[in-house]
Amino acid sequence: MPSNPTESLNDVVGVNDAVLHYLDIIYRLTQNGMPATTTEIAARVGVTPSGASVMLKRLAERSLVQLKPYRGAVLTPQGRQIALRTIRRHRLLEMFLHQVMGFAWHEVDEHAHALETVINEQFEDRMAEMLGNPIRCPHGHLIPAKDGTLPVVNDVPLLSQPVGTRGIVRCVDTDNPEWLKYFGEQGLMPGQRITLKEIAPYGGPVTLEATDGTTIILGRALAELIYIEVC
Amino acid sequence: MPSNPTESLNDVVGVNDAVLHYLDIIYRLTQNGMPATTTEIAARVGVTPSGASVMLKRLAERSLVQLKPYRGAVLTPQGRQIALRTIRRHRLLEMFLHQVMGFAWHEVDEHAHALETVINEQFEDRMAEMLGNPIRCPHGHLIPAKDGTLPVVNDVPLLSQPVGTRGIVRCVDTDNPEWLKYFGEQGLMPGQRITLKEIAPYGGPVTLEATDGTTIILGRALAELIYIEVC
DNA sequence: ATCCTAATTTAAACGCGCTCAAATTCTACT
DNA sequence: AGTAGAATTTGAGCGCGTTTAAATTAGGAT
Numbered sequence: 033m034p035s036n037p038t039e040s041l042n043d044v045v046g047v048n049d050a051v052l053h054y055l056d057i058i059y060r061l062t063q064n065g066m067p068a069t070t071t072e073i074a075a076r077v078g079v080t081p082s083g084a085s086v087m088l089k090r091l092a093e094r095s096l097v098q099l100k101p102y103r104g105a106v107l108t109p110q111g112r113q114i115a116l117r118t119i120r121r122h123r124l125l126e127m128f129l130h131q132v133m134g135f136a137w138h139e140v141d142e143h144a145h146a147l148e149t150v151i152n153e154q155f156e157d158r159m160a161e162m163l164g165n166p167i168r169c170p171h172g173h174l175i176p177a178k179d180g181t182l183p184v185v186n187d188v189p190l191l192s193q194p195v196g197t198r199g200i201v202r203c204v205d206t207d208n209p210e211w212l213k214y215f216g217e218q219g220l221m222p223g224q225r226i227t228l229k230e231i232a233p234y235g236g237p238v239t240l241e242a243t244d245g246t247t248i249i250l251g252r253a254l255a256e257l258i259y260i261e262v263c
Numbered sequence: 264m265p266s267n268p269t270e271s272l273n274d275v276v277g278v279n280d281a282v283l284h285y286l287d288i289i290y291r292l293t294q295n296g297m298p299a300t301t302t303e304i305a306a307r308v309g310v311t312p313s314g315a316s317v318m319l320k321r322l323a324e325r326s327l328v329q330l331k332p333y334r335g336a337v338l339t340p341q342g343r344q345i346a347l348r349t350i351r352r353h354r355l356l357e358m359f360l361h362q363v364m365g366f367a368w369h370e371v372d373e374h375a376h377a378l379e380t381v382i383n384e385q386f387e388d389r390m391a392e393m394l395g396n397p398i399r400c401p402h403g404h405l406i407p408a409k410d411g412t413l414p415v416v417n418d419v420p421l422l423s424q425p426v427g428t429r430g431i432v433r434c435v436d437t438d439n440p441e442w443l444k445y446f447g448e449q450g451l452m453p454g455q456r457i458t459l460k461e462i463a464p465y466g467g468p469v470t471l472e473a474t475d476g477t478t479i480i481l482g483r484a485l486a487e488l489i490y491i492e493v494c
Numbered sequence: 495a496t497c498c499t500a501a502t503t504t505a506a507a508c509g510c511g512c513t514c515a516a517a518t519t520c521t522a523c524t
Numbered sequence: 525a526g527t528a529g530a531a532t533t534t535g536a537g538c539g540c541g542t543t544t545a546a547a548t549t550a551g552g553a554t
Contacts, residue, residue, distance in 0.1 A: 048510090050510085050511065069531080069532090070531075070532060070533085071530095071531065071532080079511085079512070079513090080512075080513060080514080081531075081532070081533090082512090082513070082514080082515090082532080082533070082534080083511070083512050083513070085532060085533055085534085086511075086512080086533085086534090087510095087511070087512090089533090090510090090511090101519085101532080101533075102518090102519055102520060102531075102532055102533080103520090103532095132363065133389055133390075133393065134389070134393075135389070139385075143382075143383070143385075143386055146381045146382065146383070147378065147381060147382070150377045150378060150381050151374075151377070151378070152374070152377070154370075154374075155374055158364055158365070158366070159364075162364065162365075279540090281540085281541065300501080300502090301501075301502060301503085302500095302501065302502080310541085310542070310543090311542075311543060311544080312501075312502070312503090313502080313503070313504080313542090313543075313544080313545090314541070314542050314543070316502065316503055316504085317503085317504090317541075317542080318540095318541070318542090320503090321540090321541090332502080332503075332549090333501075333502055333503080333548090333549060333550060334502095334550090
């Protein structure tokens with residue numbers, strides 16, 4: 033039983049759940065501009081490095097990734113396009129699960145991951161329509177358009193800004209449910225207006241102030257996940 | 264990558280998408296009280312009879328079906344329970360897709376089929392809650408409760424009734440999208456009040472009258488799919 | 495009772511994604 | 525430049541669901 037009953041782009045080369053998962057992960061890992069290493073990919077997919085190595089070779093044969101042996105992998109334009117479609121579906125699903133079905137923002141990633149490779153284009157379109165073509169998922173990640181283009185935004189890392197900066201939280205860049213839950217409890221989610229009050233030296237805590245005057249103190253690791261739009 | 268990230272009942276014996284699909288189909292085929300034959304099962308799953316035969320043997324080893332060689336298969340209590348859960352999810356999904364997402368009733372089966380094995384219990388519960396614990400899918404099929412029990416209803420086959428009977432359509436027993444579309448165009452869907460006007464002899468057409476006085480003439484094959492509650 | 499045909503099962507093999515163990519290649523340090 | 529240690533790839537093999545082709549069985553017609 034072939035597992036993936038999807039359309040168009042997919043069956044060009046016999047793409048299935050596993051392939052989509054790899055492409056998705058490689059896309060994320062290469063967003064910093066660097067090739068993704070076999071070991072990194074293996075860790076994310078939850079597989080032995082040797083297993084990932086074999087799979088990467090297959091993806092390369094199908095022209096979905098560009099592979100330099102011992103040097104890591106990058107997506108080809110075709111691979112990137114497929115990855116972007118999966119990511120679009122994932123983030124639309126997260127939005128749908130949150131807005132329509134009322135799941136908490138730290139719960140949506142798990143469900144979306146399970147569903148992203150089995151829904152089809154009609155389902156994708158219906159969600160987008162119901163949600164008014166959102167450009168961000170609940171965590172603030174950008175939702176690629178159907179043609180693979182990404183919306184242009186002004187997000188900057190909170191910690192790239194000088195103390196005193198005021199802005200609106202736009203993205204909390206993690207899928208970790210515990211962290212998300214904690215962020216939520218602190219009121220730190222997209223839309224929240226904050227002022228950067230203090231950055232303690234030597235990797236120390238970061239102090240923020242919310243609109244209502246509440247003071248929020250975060251460890252450096254968490255603060256690094258926040259992106260804002262300065263205003 | 265193991266494909267089925269579900270819970271409880273499933274991983275008792277290593278149940279996955281393929282197994283769920285088989286159990287679902289065997290449940291449907293055995294509803295008439297007769298064992299399901301290998302060829303029937305193979306046809307529904309979309310697989311060679313030999314393939315189905317092998318798979319059935321495996322299901323029997325796992326005590327999910329009771330198999331008499333050359334005589335057909337029946338679900339064990341355990342197999343039936345798993346099948347009922349999949350069917351519950353399938354029909355809840357159909358209801359969700361129809362009521363919440365606005366898909367037409369002839370479109371929902373396809374989507375539900377793709378999703379039924381990947382959603383988890385939390386998702387199932389959320390749908391049931393949003394829909395107010397419905398007991399029927401959009402076509403009128405019964406939705407098993409979480410404990411596997413089926414609601415008790417008074418559905419009878421339309422054609423088991425004498426001419427002149429008045430009743431409410433409760434179930435249109437097909438998943439065929441074209442037929443469903445046609446039924447819908449005739450206004451024949453659950454809830455519609457109808458009167459059985461005439462049954463032409465020798466397998467001829469069946470004449471109905473809707474509440475608004477409209478006359479509907481159906482071929483015998485389609486009429487046999489309709490179940491009503493007499494009133 | 496026997497035979498024919500259709501249904502079913504078995505046997506051998508395949509594709510895919512995976513693991514473990516061994517071989518290879520890269521990289522950084524001396 | 526040489527080499528140790530880490531990363532990566534290769535090779536052998538497995539599990540699962542599948543297919544094709546061959547063997548077996550069931551059950552009605554004669």
